[in-house]
Amino acid sequence: MPPSAGTVRVLGADPAGLSARDRRRLWARVGTVHQSLELVGRLRVVHNVNAGRLADWSGARAAWSLVRPQGLPEALAALDRVGLADRAFERTERLSGGQRQRVAIARLLVQQPDLVLADEPASALDPVLADRALTLLGELAPARGGALVAALHDPGLVRRHCDRVVGLAEGRVVLDRPVATLSDADLAEFYGVTT
Amino acid sequence: MTLTADHPTRPTAPPLRRDRRRWAWGLGAAVVVAWSLAGAGLFSGDVLNPGGSAQFGRFAAAALDPAADAAFLGLLARSALVTVAYAAAGTALALLLGAVGAPLVARTTWGRRRAGWLAARGVLAVPRGLHEAVWGLLLVNVLGLDPWVGVLAIGIPYGAGSAKVFADLVDEVPRGAYRALRAAGAGRTAAALYGLLPPAAGGLLSYALYRLECAVRSAVVLGMVGAGGLGYQLALSFASLRWEQVWSAVYALSLLCLVADVAGRALRRRVAAPPASARRDPVLTAAVVGTVVLVGWSCWYLALSPASLVSERTVTQLRHLLGAAWPPATDGDLLRSLGVLAVDTVQMSVVAIAVALLGTVLLAGPAARPAGRSSPGRRVAGALVRGGLLLLRAVPPPVWALVLLFVLLPGVLPGALALGVHTLGVLGRLAAEATEELDPRPRAALTALGARPAGAWLYGVLPRAAGPVLVHALCRWEVAVRDTVLVGLLGAGGLGALLASELATFDWAAGTTVLAAVVVLTWAVDVVSDRARAALR
Numbered sequence: 026m027p028p029s030a031g032t033v034r035v036l037g038a039d040p041a042g043l044s045a046r047d048r049r050r051l052w053a054r055v056g057t058v059h060q061s062l063e064l065v066g067r068l069r070v071v072h073n074v075n076a077g078r079l080a081d082w083s084g085a086r087a088a089w090s091l092v093r094p095q096g097l098p099e100a101l102a103a104l105d106r107v108g109l110a111d112r113a114f115e116r117t118e119r120l121s122g123g124q125r126q127r128v129a130i131a132r133l134l135v136q137q138p139d140l141v142l143a144d145e146p147a148s149a150l151d152p153v154l155a156d157r158a159l160t161l162l163g164e165l166a167p168a169r170g171g172a173l174v175a176a177l178h179d180p181g182l183v184r185r186h187c188d189r190v191v192g193l194a195e196g197r198v199v200l201d202r203p204v205a206t207l208s209d210a211d212l213a214e215f216y217g218v219t220t
Numbered sequence: 221m222t223l224t225a226d227h228p229t230r231p232t233a234p235p236l237r238r239d240r241r242r243w244a245w246g247l248g249a250a251v252v253v254a255w256s257l258a259g260a261g262l263f264s265g266d267v268l269n270p271g272g273s274a275q276f277g278r279f280a281a282a283a284l285d286p287a288a289d290a291a292f293l294g295l296l297a298r299s300a301l302v303t304v305a306y307a308a309a310g311t312a313l314a315l316l317l318g319a320v321g322a323p324l325v326a327r328t329t330w331g332r333r334r335a336g337w338l339a340a341r342g343v344l345a346v347p348r349g350l351h352e353a354v355w356g357l358l359l360v361n362v363l364g365l366d367p368w369v370g371v372l373a374i375g376i377p378y379g380a381g382s383a384k385v386f387a388d389l390v391d392e393v394p395r396g397a398y399r400a401l402r403a404a405g406a407g408r409t410a411a412a413l414y415g416l417l418p419p420a421a422g423g424l425l426s427y428a429l430y431r432l433e434c435a436v437r438s439a440v441v442l443g444m445v446g447a448g449g450l451g452y453q454l455a456l457s458f459a460s461l462r463w464e465q466v467w468s469a470v471y472a473l474s475l476l477c478l479v480a481d482v483a484g485r486a487l488r489r490r491v492a493a494p495p496a497s498a499r500r501d502p503v504l505t506a507a508v509v510g511t512v513v514l515v516g517w518s519c520w521y522l523a524l525s526p527a528s529l530v531s532e533r534t535v536t537q538l539r540h541l542l543g544a545a546w547p548p549a550t551d552g553d554l555l556r557s558l559g560v561l562a563v564d565t566v567q568m569s570v571v572a573i574a575v576a577l578l579g580t581v582l583l584a585g586p587a588a589r590p591a592g593r594s595s596p597g598r599r600v601a602g603a604l605v606r607g608g609l610l611l612l613r614a615v616p617p618p619v620w621a622l623v624l625l626f627v628l629l630p631g632v633l634p635g636a637l638a639l640g641v642h643t644l645g646v647l648g649r650l651a652a653e654a655t656e657e658l659d660p661r662p663r664a665a666l667t668a669l670g671a672r673p674a675g676a677w678l679y680g681v682l683p684r685a686a687g688p689v690l691v692h693a694l695c696r697w698e699v700a701v702r703d704t705v706l707v708g709l710l711g712a713g714g715l716g717a718l719l720a721s722e723l724a725t726f727d728w729a730a731g732t733t734v735l736a737a738v739v740v741l742t743w744a745v746d747v748v749s750d751r752a753r754a755a756l757r
Contacts, residue, residue: 053670063665067683076679080670087675091683136669 036139053080056138058129058146058162066118070109073117073128074100077136096135103134107161123150130161139171146175147182155179159186180212241755249752256570259563260632269629276626282463286471296453296472303449303476305518306367306442307435310374312515314435315428317375318382326387328398328416347380349742350735351702352438353445353709357723360446362537367522368529370447374438378431389423390416425504426488432511433484436476441616441706450476451616458622470615477614481649483507544728554730557718558737565714565741568636568707569700575640576647577693583609583644584651584689585677606652613645617707635707635714642703643696647689654688655681690756694749701745705738715741 032039035055040048056077064073071094078096079087086095094100104110107127112120117128126146133141143162147155159175163186166173177183183190183204190207192200192215200215323329325344330337347355356373363369390412398415406414443451450473457465487507528534587605590598620638628634663680671679708716715738722731 049670049672051670052668055669057665057668059661059665063661065662065680065683067687068679072679072683076666076671076675077669079666079672079675079679082675084672084674084678087672087678091678132669138669 049080053136054139056133056136056141056165058133058141058143064117064125064128064132066116068117069094069114070104070117070120070128071097071100071113074103074113074131074135077132077134080136099135100131103131104128106134107131123154126150126154126158130158133162133165137169139166139169141166141171141173141175143173143175145178147177147179155182156185183207245752245755252570253574256567256574256636259567260571260636262633269625269627272626276623279463279466279623279626282467285464286467287462287464288468292465292468296450296468299443299448299450299453300472300476301521303436303439303443303451304514305521306370306374306439306447306449307432308511308514309371309518309522309524310378310439311428311432311435312518313371313375314378314382314431317379318386321379321383322386322390323412325383327391328412341384344380344384345743345746346739347376348384349702349739350377351706351709352377353441353706354719354735354738356442356445356447357709357720361541361723363528363534364537366528367524370439370442370449371522371524373442373447374435378435378438382427382431385427386424389420389427393419422491425508426491429484429487429491429507433477433480436480437613437616440473441618444616444618445709454616454619458619470611470619474611474614478610481610541728544726545732547729548732548736549727549729550733554733558715558734561713561715561718562737562741564632565701565704565708565716566745568632568639568704568714569697569745571632571636572639572643572700572704573693573697575637576643576696577689579640579644580647580651580689580693583648584655584685585681587648587652588655589652606649609645609648609652611645612641613649615642617642617703618709621707630713632713635704638707639700639703643700647693647696650692651685651689654692655685658684687756691753694753694756697749698742698746701742
């Protein structure tokens with residue numbers, strides 16, 4: 026989608042000016058976790074994790090991997106970090122919502138992006154799992170010098186896991202400060218604006 | 221469960237468990253396809269007919285130069301009306317028979333009396349197992365050249381199919397409301413009317429519209445065996461080698477099928493997702509009223525008269541026929557050739573489905589309309605593929621067989637390929653629709669993380685579309701076995717050719733044996749395909 030005004034720069038490059046191949050390379054450096062996860066339920070867990078490497082794989086290798094999973098050690102290591110190594114060959118649709126959330130995170134782990142965009146990554150999780158998921162996401166991008174951008178509704182999660190908070194109301198930035206200096210009064214004012 | 225960054229031990233891979241049942245089915249399918257290809261003579265001997273290429277060239281060249289003189293176009297228009305009339309009247313009869321028959325074969329009616337239910341289902345297998353054209357040939361011998369032949373030939377097999385599907389639809393409705401009504405003292409019929417019928421109504425209407433689409437194609441085939449209409453004109457033009465007229469008829473058929481497809485699909489979508497605001501969807505009401513009017517007009521146009529069904533001549537003919545057909549012939553020669561031809565028939569249908577499935581895998585992607593915006597080139601390519609698939613399914617399999625006989629030597633292969641390309645037309649469209657109805661987000665997510673188009677399709681589309689497409693293919697296999705008999709009737713070998721020769725010599729006892737073999741074969745394929753579908757779930 027071209028911007029209606031101005032330019033968009035992603036990791037220092039303008040996607041509109043890139044060839045299809047370079048644009049794919051660029052997308053591969055950006056990892057996303059969606060609210061609805063967007064995993065393929067019919068596939069085994071390991072294939073959904075390996076989908077994170079489709080940018081590097083040729084079509085033939087991607088096809089063969091569906092028969093004999095390729096890059097198994099990396100995929101299993103990623104699944105182990107989210108505690109699902111024993112479910113690697115299960116059909117993804119048989120997993121619970123929280124487990125599928127962790128499969129989506131494992132996919133990001135093998136993708137190794139420089140920037141992670143997360144749209145309500147904790148929405149399907151209970152408070153303990155939400156904390157763990159955000160810890161993992163938080164480690165992911167900064168390990169390679171990048172950043173995690175997450176849309177969150179729970180101010181508690183923001184306080185525990187983020188460095189900087191940006192509040193949006195009706196498409197405009199109404200709050201932007203380091204989390205360390207965020208006060209209850211700021212939050213009360215922010216939520217007063219939105220509701 | 222741990223979510224820590226560094227884990228002390230190396231992760232151990234759990235064993236990769238394959239679904240044994242599915243692997244067995246997959247391996248079995250591969251063996252059967254190889255056996256069928258060998259049986260079709262693909263690995264042994266000549267299959268190409270080098271002498272026919274000049275004729276084929278003239279035939280292909282006529283595609284761009286169809287007959288367009290006013291007299292012939294007028295003839296085609298009148299023929300199309302006859303075809304539509306047969307389709308509408310036949311479907312109406314089928315739905316009537318289905319509505320009457322459904323309670324007789326529904327689980328709800330039989331309750332725990334399973335043997336009775338199985339017997340009722342078994343009785344249905346007989347009319348369903350015979351192709352409309354076979355019914356047409358049988359009925360012509362009873363009724364003579366009467367319009368009832370075409371209507372009954374569609375109505376009887378479709379009626380049996382409708383009874384089965386209607387019963388399944390009603391059986392699938394959750395029982396809660398029905399039980400509550402029964403508990404409150406309502407009779408069985410009243411409880412079924414209030415508790416079972418309303419939830420099933422959408423499915424019933426959808427299926428009725430779908431049958432009407434199919435009936436148009438069946439009416440064309442009936443025309444080819446002599447009932448008049450577009451199929452009859454097509455066969456005449458083909459027999460007299462008037463290729464430009466053949467192509468005009470093919471384009472007319474495609475147009476008719478396109479109208480039936482598009483209208484039927486639009487209406488079925490409306491049934492599935494009714495607009496929220498209107499209390500009664502005016503388009504649907506108009507369609508139902510229009511269909512009823514169409515049926516009335518069809519009966520008038522075809523000059524259907526109930527008197528000819530019960531005339532003295534009909535009764536005498538029927539009595540004579542039944543007397544000659546029973547007991548069936550059981551001499552050794554006949555049974556031996558039946559066995560050989562049954563194998564041919566199965567091989568033909570298997571090659572047909574394999575060809576159709578291969579074509580579907582290649583074409584379903586381009587045929588599906590992309591979810592988002594797409595380039596003009598992609599849209600043109602998509603429209604071309606969809607048009608090609610329409611042409612493939614609009615032309616009846618026997619015509620494809622005749623076309624293929626230009627370039628192939630007679631045998632199992634031309635019949636199998638003819639059925640294959642026709643089935644590809646049907647299956648390709650079903651697969652494209654299945655792909656369009658998938659949630660686009662998983663594929664979009666894969667593209668967003670940099671996957672190539674091939675990779676995104678392999679991981680985001682194929683795993684989810686494969687199951688439904690295979691189920692459709694297995695369903696089409698049953699249809700293909702019936703169609704094999706049809707192709708055979710018109711000369712391509714298999715059980716159909718034997719049936720045609722027995723009927724031509726009025727050897728009714730042998731005809732009964734062949735018909736019984738066809739029914740048993742269809743039933744056996746039905747059972748195997750049903751098991752395979754269960755393994756896919």
